[in-house]
Amino acid sequence: MAPEPLHPVTVLEQCHVSPSPAPAAGQPRALPLTFFDLVFWGFPPVQRLFFYDNADLLDASDFTLRELPKFKKSLAAALHHFYPLAGKLPCELSEGVAPEVLFSHGDSVPLTVAVSGDDFEDLAGDHARDTARLHPLLPALRQHGGSRSQDVLAVQVTVFPRAGICIGTTLHHAVADGSSYAHFLDKWATTHRLGPDCKKAVAAIDVPPLFDRGAVRDDAGLREAFVRDHRALVAAGDRRLGDWDLSRRPGVVLATFRFTDKQLRALGRHVESETSARCSPYALACGAAWAGIVHARRSGSGRDVDGGAAAPRARFGFVTGCKPRASPPIPANYFGNCLGVCRVEAGARGLTAAAASAAIWRVIEGLAEEGGAFRDARGWVRTVREYASARAVTVAGSPKLRLYAAADFGGAWGRPRKVEIASVERTGAVALAESGRDGDGGIEVGLTLPRAEMEAFRTFCLDLFASLC
Template identity: 75%
Template sequence: MAPTPPHLVTVLEQFHVAPTPAPAVGQPRALPLTFFDLVFWSIPPVQRLFFYDNADLLDVSDFTLGELARFRNSLAAALHHFYPLAGKLTCEAEVVFSDGDSVPLTVAFSDDDFRDLAGDHARDTTRLRALPKHGGSRPQQGVLAVQITVFPRAGICIGTTVHHAVADGASYTHFLSTWVAAQDVPPLFDRGVVRDDAGLREAFPRDNRTLGKAGGDERLDCWDLSRRPGAVLVTFRFTERQLRALGRRVESETSARCSPNALACGAAWAGRGSGMDGGTAPDAHFGFVTGCKPRASPPIPANYFGNCLGLCRVHAKRWELTAAAASAAIWRAIEGLAEAGSVFRGSRGWVHWVREYASARAVTVAGSPKLGVYAAADFGRAWGRPRKVEIASGERTGALALAESGRDGDGGI
């Protein structure tokens, strides 16, 4: 792919948005990370980009004099409920909020081609790196950062960066829907709802330290595509009709009656099974996460804020990795989760699994169509639904980013 000429992204203003009003006096100011959170302690922050059309936006002043105040006020109001996002992630594995803490908000301008950036075709990932405000993956840093980039006569891009050790996709979309629509379902911060009979809260920090000293963080770099020249981001759309046809084919070849998610992931895994490591290893690896709130005993409330994901692994011989075989293998792993407690059986090894899969350059998944990010990011009459949502941090983890098929809600992926 020919090098893309550089495009200018200029920072215009920087603000600090504090929860407004401040959280109530009785709200906990320090939230200890659970073992679910600590699995993602060393994973790069999750960076999402939301592209909104607005051809009437003639220049940056149209936004700063019009929409910016409403944008800041709605963010501050959402942070009143989700105030830990304005706090700090500490070395003691806690999220701590102190009076005066805030979320950095950057307003920028870009002369890049908005519609091209928000397209489905191959785009140079370097063009997307300046759109979210970058954050490191180390502690003692802010949890959330927001950037809004104005593309005159085209639209805007909202970029968010959030530490994965603080919130999973469900908690993030809960915050997002509160931000854009002022929903009134408050988050639950009570860590007592997460049972830890196996003592993983104490074991996982030791694993992170031990593996880090043994080169574990370097193994995580194996996933980092930003270290390779010519990395591009491409979107593939599976329509509902295509998924039904693929499902019939998979069933005829394997007898497995797969879910749409398993079909889309299987096709993508087969397509990328030899791409991450050059196809030299005999085995291909696929990793995904599953929601554990209903699978915990007792179940964890749906509005619980934090990570609540279990890690799942699938292996296949590389020469057998067709779309049908890959889909069937993923579906059988999903079916196995129906047995009570099955997702937790290998939980003691979750921190190790992350490094092992990074070393093997396994194909993994970020996001899910079930999160409904397009609906959660609907700003109503102001901007509507985004024309495109991207997980830009997939460049760092090499992950497939899954979502529902956009604004049309046609049942695809």
């Protein structure tokens, strides 16, 4: 079991925030899950942490009296536009139970307000930190009606006196992808930044989310195929998604590595000279992370990769945005998941950053072919579980989401100093984001590993970029 946190939080308030005003009568109350959504059914929820500096915050009461009412009002106003986030989702894909998000009058998002005595500066750093210290900052999704349904979203605000606050969100992945989440977050932060008197102005400058499921065509019948796959996997007792989970292992740490533009350009030149592939910064960052993790696992355990003593292949998985690739294209403001699953394999022994980046880039190039993003789509649900059982390295987030900008609450908070996808501890993913602090245009890479493997990964990255100078 994971160790108990050294500084557990003290809960000050637990309340519920409903959309305000309530959604219009003509808005759909039930949103069926599409085949895109069903790919992520059974995944651990996506959990993010946003750390905001504020040394002038005297104590918890200073926040609850002056700032908390604004947070509640702006959250309620954002939920007016994104009301399905206050709804409920079935816990199981049972026969006769529609896989859909259902919003009913009075539904709400649980909001927890807490105070922590932990070291804010240390928690918000890039260095390796025990993941157990982050768990108290993350809200849980409630279950209802004897576990028949569950919340879609939960929020927690944790106060660190004389240091700042941390906003934690937990989101069911089958309801929204990163793009839809960023749209909601931007609406919430913008409403808070402009104040309650500016709601009409916010509505005027921002495109509202589109909930029409008719925007997603499913001529191949993938939705029903995925429902059948999930039910068959449950009946067979399949638990392979848990093979990614590091949360029960001792000594697991979270760290962030910043690949600057200069470093990525140097790596790009090296990759091109070695493989002739002219890779994007995304492929380069992913390739360096993938090769580094393969190296770290081998260094930490004496095994090559994927849990085998001499595994011949290393596996990598990422998702691609399918809104512009669908036929017809899906509008950019569509709310839900619109991601395709992409697979990459390469020789495991001695995998280099150059070889890994080039392999990823070739798969990305193939997406430009007609129908390339949907190749082998019928197998997505089972493919994900195969990759989990092989402990393949995957990706969470994207620099394109620009979450540092989206989460600008203005006033005393501004942009977060640090954004973490804490749930990578349970999904085996590397978390990618735009560089949020130094303005160097680079890419942040966050990941969780056992401490010895994290040190091996750090050494790999230092040696890699030192060799390119």
